[in-house]
Amino acid sequence: MSKYKLTYFNFTARAEPIRFLLSYLGEDFEDNRFEREQWPAIKPGMPFGQVPVLEVDGKVLNQSVPICRYLAKKAGLAGQDEWESLLIDIAVDNVFEIRQEIMKNYHDPDEEARNKKKEILVKESIPYYLERFEKTVSENGGYFVNGKLSWADIYFVAILDHLKSVIDVDMVEGRPNLGKLKQKVLDIPQIKSWIAKRPGPIF
Structure with missing residues (x-):
């Protein structure tokens, strides 16, 4: 079973579709949130200086829509053909x-x-x-x-x-x-x- 850690601000926005899909999959993911004032310190460590990022078994992924597509494929929600x-x-x-x-x-x-x-x-x-x-x-x-x-x-x-x-x-x-x-x-x-x-x- 894969281990998931999602890093984003302490609100919904671009991370929420990822949270919905991880929840749909029944994954017990780490919802790593931070406040706006923490962002300047966190930003340099993020790929392309952006969030959300999803860590899958320690591998750091950026870009929310492709992440959603990846999870959707695992959930059988990305199309039958x-x-x-x-x-x-x-x-x-x-x-x-x-x-x-x-x-x-x-x-x-x-x-x-x-x-x-x-x-x-x-x-x-x-x-x-x-x-x-x-x-x-x-x-x-x-x-x-x-x-x-x-x-x-x-x-x-x-x-x-x-x-x-x-x-x-x-x-x-x-x-x-x-x-x-x-x-x-x-x-x-x-x-x-x-x-x-x-x-x-x-x-």
């Missing part, structure tokens, strides 16, 4: 794109530019993406791909609380298919158990 895997990867990248837009705006040091961009995000970009996600889930039996649970569904649901805390928008409000998908993922026993015990703030 190359085509299904491609569709899942596309769904994840679409979710990742709107997440990146939101976070890029959040970290913009120019307050005036940030406020203008936020208005565009709330009125245009977020609805554009979420309406398409809603349609995709509606057409695929309540999931992102082929009517069954994949890591695209887990990835999407895992970042929702964090995005809401950043931009104060409920991504699934008024979108019944996405709302049902969120609940299905949160009702998975292993994930439900993780949420009940997870420490720290959302952001």
Whole structure:
């Protein structure tokens, strides 16, 4: 059995899909968290100066999305063939794109530019993406791909609380298919158990 150690800030964000997938796998992982003020001391020791990182049997891995894909393959959630895997990867990248837009705006040091961009995000970009996600889930039996649970569904649901805390928008409000998908993922026993015990703030 592999030994896992996940290192990240003491909140959800980019690490939460990894935590969801490790929990789904039933892995008793080390959730190594640190506070923001500790980051300058920790950063030089991280690959490419970034987190999250996942240590698997002492081997240090960076880049959250490939880590998720690796865990998803172990969990049987990465597609039954190359085509299904491609569709899942596309769904994840679409979710990742709107997440990146939101976070890029959040970290913009120019307050005036940030406020203008936020208005565009709330009125245009977020609805554009979420309406398409809603349609995709509606057409695929309540999931992102082929009517069954994949890591695209887990990835999407895992970042929702964090995005809401950043931009104060409920991504699934008024979108019944996405709302049902969120609940299905949160009702998975292993994930439900993780949420009940997870420490720290959302952001």
